[in-house]
Amino acid sequence: VCSSTTTSGNDSKKFKGDVRSPGVPSRVVHVRKLPNDINEAEVISLGLPFGKVTNLLMLKGKNQAFLELNSEECAQTMVSYYSSVTPVIRNHPIYMQYSTHKELKTDNSPNQVRAQAALQAVNALHGGGIGSVAISSDASSMAGGVAQSPVLRVIVENLFYPVTLDVLHQIFSKFGTVLKIITFTKNNQFQALIQYADAMTAQHAKLSLDGQNIYNACCTLRISFSKLTSLNVKYNNDKSRDYTRPDLPTADSQPSIDHQAMAAAAFSAPGIISASPFGAHAFPPTFAIQQAGLSVPGIPGALASLGVGHSSMAAAAAAASRLGLSGLAAAGGHNVLLVSNLNPESVTPHCLFILFGVYGDVMRVKILFNKKENALVQMSDGTQAQLAMSHLNGQRLHGRAMRVTLSKHTTVQLPREGHEDQGLTKDFSNSPLHRFKKPGSKNYSNIFPPSATLHLSNIPPSVVEDDLKRLFASSGATVKAFKFFQKDRKMALIQMGSVEEAIECLIEFHNHDLGENHHLRVSFSKSTI
Structure with missing residues (x-):
């Protein structure tokens, strides 16, 4: 015994x-x-x-x-x-x-x-x-000995926040290597087919995730086995991905699969209707720790308990406008952020506008008159505020780790006429530098957490590698590596000595005039050189 x-x-x-x-x-x-x-x-x-x-x-x-x-x-x-x-x-x-x-x-x-x-x-x-x-x-x-398919059919119910292919990949990768994913909308429901290497891994993922919420109290996963045993992915883009074939074309404008044929094969499995017994939380606390082993600050609890990182949260919230959900997310207010532990010697409304503008359109910024370590940043909606918070909370700016939380304020008040506040409050609502004004802008799919590698675009033909390296070094930062894109010399990657240096270079050089009517566009990259 x-x-x-x-x-x-x-x-x-x-x-x-x-x-x-x-x-x-x-x-x-x-x-x-x-x-x-x-x-x-x-x-x-x-x-x-x-x-x-x-x-x-x-x-x-x-x-x-x-x-x-x-x-x-x-x-x-x-x-x-x-x-x-x-x-x-x-x-x-x-x-x-x-x-x-x-x-x-x-x-x-x-x-x-x-x-x-x-x-x-x-x-x-x-x-x-x-x-x-x-x-x-x-x-x-299965207990009766019938092997199931390695392909899961996933329906996301109560889609309050958008769920992207990358979010699904990060969640389902907790249980084993995900080979392929196809996402689509059928019967007004966002659905996905996810293929593992074997049926056992699929079974394990299904048992652990079925009925769970990705975000608090919404985006509930309903998972069943697909009748398909393998997925045929033609394109690697934001709708479909074959992780075993990085060579596939993107073909963004074309549908990723023949949905009708796929749907006919995949959707005769019965839906699972059991609700999560934990309501707003994906896992009970003990299970969250056992299952995921980590949580991420600044992300709605359910996703955090799955250990899903900032970039996925970003991708999810960024897709909000494409799915017409930004209004929904904003309905709860919370589009003003309180940013604290700033360096009062260096911070300006413009620098916060550029940095927070990577994650949404900044309407107004107010540095507090009596407490210059604190500022209010008003985003255009709640999804963008959540996104900026999840990415920038804890990041270092001018030598200090910023703290970013949701403010109780619903708007940032401008100073009354005749009341000068030393330029501490700025209205950016009509700025030409907003990245997300155009519906369907490519910027939505290129939102990444701060990283040491920056993505540069809109580079004129006359500007060479040394020009850009000199420009970025002029700020006192270290340039570790540089690479032009092979297919498009208007774009390049530049790697700085640290994430903090990259943040400061993005603030300094985004919209920098390179001549020939070309203003440099700078964002964080998910790639390394």
Whole structure:
């Protein structure tokens, strides 16, 4: 009987019997060759499709675990299924067999307390109390030995914020390598087809994500298996992507697939209608930590608990205007940001206008008269404010880490006529430098977090590499690398010594006059040189 959860030598002696298991069925399954960084929730999810998981013992030092199911029959189904389909977690094939133990007896050691917390969280997530994991219809058919497709069909309900292909990729990559994604709208619903390398990984992702919200209280994932077993992606763009074929053309103006044919094949699977038991939060707190291992400040809680980074949040919010959702997002107000911990010696309304203008159209900026470390920045809508906050909170400007939060103010007041405020308040609503005024502007799809590499465009033919390197070095920054785009010499990448230097160079040189009626356009790049 197992009585300890430490990974001491005594344990390995206790568990040696399992390695030579004679194959006699037991409701305890011995799982081997687990990756080093696996967590309890992931191990539990291996057993979820086959019945209730009633106990768990992790031997992290040995890369092994013992999973107790509620009946011998469930364990038999699990072992026989995995003997024909080897599960893969983070590119590790996992092996399992019956344990010589008939049940697990566990103690109150810290490891075991953590395992019990994970059990509670996962069981709650799947609709039961402790030790009562509900089996979904897909999992039941799988438990009967029917292998499912590696392609998931995802419907995003309650689409309050836009969801992009990159957001989906980052969420679904938590569970294994995503090979291909196709997104489209059908029956007025945003949908996606997501292909993993194998059905087991797809099953794991489905069990963990079905019914969850991407953002707080909205963008709910409804996931079922597709009838397709492979996706045919013709173009890599913002609608479809084949991650195994970076050579595919973009063909932005053309539809990425024949939706009618794809729809006919993919959508006879029944929809899943169970709602998330946690309402506004994607995961209960313990599960969020187990599952994702990190959270991101300044992002709505549900997405943060998935560990989805700033760039995806950016892509999501940036697409708002394209989907006509910016008004919706703005309906809640919150389009004024409070920026604090600024350097009062260096900050100006213009510099905040240029920096925050990377993430939305800045209407007004006010540096507070009595407290010049603080400023109010009014964006054109709530989505853009959220976007700027998620990217710029914590970034360094003029030697200080900025703090960016939503302000209680709904507008920035201009000084009354005759009341001069030393130029601390500026109205930029008619500025020609707004990046997002034009509907469908390319700028929407090129929003990235601050990075050391800057994207330069609108470079006249007479300006050569040395001119630009000299220009950027003139600010005192270090230029580490430079590269013109091969196909379009109007564009280039320039890599600065740090993200902070890049931020200051963007502020200084965006709209810089290069002559010949060419004003330099500067933004952050997702690429490196």
